Amino acid sequence: MARKRSKAGAIRLTEVAKLAGVSPITASRFFRNPEALSVSKRERVESAAKELGYVPNLAARALASQRTEVIGVLIPSLTNNVFNDVLRGIYDASEGSRYSIQFVNTRYSILQEEKLLRLFQAQKPSGLIVTGINQTEASIDIMKAMNCPIVQIMEIGPEPVDMMVGFSHYDAAFAAVSHLISQGRRRIGIIGARMDPRVQRRLEGYRDAMKQAGLADPALILTTPTPTGMTLGGTLLADLLAQVPDLDAVFCINDDLALGALFECQRRQIPVPEKLAIVGFNDMEFMASAFPSLSSVRTNRYEMGRDAVTMLIDAIEGRRPEKPVVDLGFELMVRGSSARPRA
Amino acid sequence: MARKRSKAGAIRLTEVAKLAGVSPITASRFFRNPEALSVSKRERVESAAKELGYVPNLAARALASQRTEVIGVLIPSLTNNVFNDVLRGIYDASEGSRYSIQFVNTRYSILQEEKLLRLFQAQKPSGLIVTGINQTEASIDIMKAMNCPIVQIMEIGPEPVDMMVGFSHYDAAFAAVSHLISQGRRRIGIIGARMDPRVQRRLEGYRDAMKQAGLADPALILTTPTPTGMTLGGTLLADLLAQVPDLDAVFCINDDLALGALFECQRRQIPVPEKLAIVGFNDMEFMASAFPSLSSVRTNRYEMGRDAVTMLIDAIEGRRPEKPVVDLGFELMVRGSSARPRA
DNA sequence: GCCGCTCGTGGTAGCGCTGTCAATCGGTGC
DNA sequence: GCACCGATTGACAGCGCTACCACGAGCGGC
Numbered sequence: 001m002a003r004k005r006s007k008a009g010a011i012r013l014t015e016v017a018k019l020a021g022v023s024p025i026t027a028s029r030f031f032r033n034p035e036a037l038s039v040s041k042r043e044r045v046e047s048a049a050k051e052l053g054y055v056p057n058l059a060a061r062a063l064a065s066q067r068t069e070v071i072g073v074l075i076p077s078l079t080n081n082v083f084n085d086v087l088r089g090i091y092d093a094s095e096g097s098r099y100s101i102q103f104v105n106t107r108y109s110i111l112q113e114e115k116l117l118r119l120f121q122a123q124k125p126s127g128l129i130v131t132g133i134n135q136t137e138a139s140i141d142i143m144k145a146m147n148c149p150i151v152q153i154m155e156i157g158p159e160p161v162d163m164m165v166g167f168s169h170y171d172a173a174f175a176a177v178s179h180l181i182s183q184g185r186r187r188i189g190i191i192g193a194r195m196d197p198r199v200q201r202r203l204e205g206y207r208d209a210m211k212q213a214g215l216a217d218p219a220l221i222l223t224t225p226t227p228t229g230m231t232l233g234g235t236l237l238a239d240l241l242a243q244v245p246d247l248d249a250v251f252c253i254n255d256d257l258a259l260g261a262l263f264e265c266q267r268r269q270i271p272v273p274e275k276l277a278i279v280g281f282n283d284m285e286f287m288a289s290a291f292p293s294l295s296s297v298r299t300n301r302y303e304m305g306r307d308a309v310t311m312l313i314d315a316i317e318g319r320r321p322e323k324p325v326v327d328l329g330f331e332l333m334v335r336g337s338s339a340r341p342r343a
Numbered sequence: 344m345a346r347k348r349s350k351a352g353a354i355r356l357t358e359v360a361k362l363a364g365v366s367p368i369t370a371s372r373f374f375r376n377p378e379a380l381s382v383s384k385r386e387r388v389e390s391a392a393k394e395l396g397y398v399p400n401l402a403a404r405a406l407a408s409q410r411t412e413v414i415g416v417l418i419p420s421l422t423n424n425v426f427n428d429v430l431r432g433i434y435d436a437s438e439g440s441r442y443s444i445q446f447v448n449t450r451y452s453i454l455q456e457e458k459l460l461r462l463f464q465a466q467k468p469s470g471l472i473v474t475g476i477n478q479t480e481a482s483i484d485i486m487k488a489m490n491c492p493i494v495q496i497m498e499i500g501p502e503p504v505d506m507m508v509g510f511s512h513y514d515a516a517f518a519a520v521s522h523l524i525s526q527g528r529r530r531i532g533i534i535g536a537r538m539d540p541r542v543q544r545r546l547e548g549y550r551d552a553m554k555q556a557g558l559a560d561p562a563l564i565l566t567t568p569t570p571t572g573m574t575l576g577g578t579l580l581a582d583l584l585a586q587v588p589d590l591d592a593v594f595c596i597n598d599d600l601a602l603g604a605l606f607e608c609q610r611r612q613i614p615v616p617e618k619l620a621i622v623g624f625n626d627m628e629f630m631a632s633a634f635p636s637l638s639s640v641r642t643n644r645y646e647m648g649r650d651a652v653t654m655l656i657d658a659i660e661g662r663r664p665e666k667p668v669v670d671l672g673f674e675l676m677v678r679g680s681s682a683r684p685r686a
Numbered sequence: 687g688c689c690g691c692t693c694g695t696g697g698t699a700g701c702g703c704t705g706t707c708a709a710t711c712g713g714t715g716c
Numbered sequence: 717g718c719a720c721c722g723a724t725t726g727a728c729a730g731c732g733c734t735a736c737c738a739c740g741a742g743c744g745g746c
Binding site: 366368369384403405406407408409 | 693694695696697700701702703
């Protein structure tokens, strides 16, 4: 009874090594660090592996080496298009590297996040990307105990668990509202949905900009915890208009709401930007192509994902960045929907 | 030298077993099938595990058991919102089950898909979800060799590798175009982008519907391999109008193009639906909230993901479905943008 | 009272790979 | 010519868990 539980067709490293006429460990090295082998052995292992159709057993590798070449990504939502771009950046940056991405969905719940973090802990990833800076105490403990580089993305704050790539949602919202004020708008409302921590900070930016301009009025603020969407944008604007008939601008905490608001204006024949200015947040592709084109705050989502992975891989491989916190900034995209109304 | 390479704080099953006063294998069973233990042992293992903060080592489990509790998902795009809903269905259905989802991005390349399939092979997933029915020969060989249930999603065809959940893109497009014809439209164009296999089949549906009505004209067809987007929808419509000035309807092979086309009409002051009818494909949320509201073909994307996972888990656990191919159908959502023009 | 059954439990022996360290080899400096 | 050095290579011993099989206890049927 040579091998008790062996699977029929499974080709192992030993088989490859035997065919190549080298020791298993040499064959192993070929797959991890080919340069360490002499050219002749390298070629022999390579052709042997190809001939046998060898596929390495990742579980065995992970067990023996006490680590995996996985980068874990925790994001709050799949439905939110914002994360599409981030994920694209993550995938692009990881492509060609030895690391593969495993991403999980926290559904905007920090408890779910904690649970998933624990799950990752069992997997010993090489690195981790987590969204935002509002984790539970327990989550932070787990992250610190995990002994792998970690990048927090989407926003920046004073106390990174390890590294950070993001921007200030507060500043971005402040800039958007300041722009509306500078265009002569006075009754500037804000509509918001889902109100996650980053959205809250945008709301704060709005509040402070309005306060500083002496324009603050609680009636101008309309938010709901329900998930966002274009339809909701229309509904919220309708409600806000009922509350504030002399509204002359609306800052939408995301672009979906802004587009919904635009359609609502079209439905009500409210001219944009003449009677009502609209500014969104994120600058999704459709903002520029809408009619009128919609102003928004461009956030560097693709770059955020890309840079997070780059920093992570660098850190995993021992090249720690000199600056652990990277501010990617934002850019106010002024378009037709927020032009100065005719005098 | 008891343990040569042991990590300092790593708590293993053996430790838990010792504290609980049972054998390691009994502790192991507790985590996999608690019902098999007597109540007293179960409680003792449970409290011991909690006390030590035991986290199972997934790699070791996978190595010993020759399988992982992972469902692999291959999808072609992250940027395409269509897959958001599918993924949401997948996540929802997997939640609460023992399986975790690992998804990878083929970027609409069947070669990339083949490569990723090979990667999954090394991981021995419990099940696999792949997009579409156009795999390479090699991919199909790999899938057949993988010895796990597989569900192909997004469309259905005559030869499932294993199981399928989807609908007929041909029929759906045919229905959409027939609707426009029934509304009295004659010069019905089609604009398309990225032209993946499923989009190609929609184009076929359009072609046949037009041919059967005696309305076919190659000038009415405008497609491009470039990625889709709202901006592109405007551009394509502009180009099509230049080519076919008497265009009275346009079938857009996805909703992004449809929305871009609507904005282009607004920009050019072409009344929709009076002068031009618009129908999209997929029925994203924004279609109903646009002004005018946009007609589309509703596809059951969420259900597709959900059902795929359900079928997969059932099959993994030995409950093979009676019907391996599930047609989720579609529904034509007729809205303002394709209403009959006034006589 | 004995048989055979099921249920719960434990011992043994790996799963396929890599970390560690020692051995080997060809070339180098003096 | 010899000690020495870096570059390659290999032997050994696990990594933490579970499959397999064995075993004993409890129990109903005859």
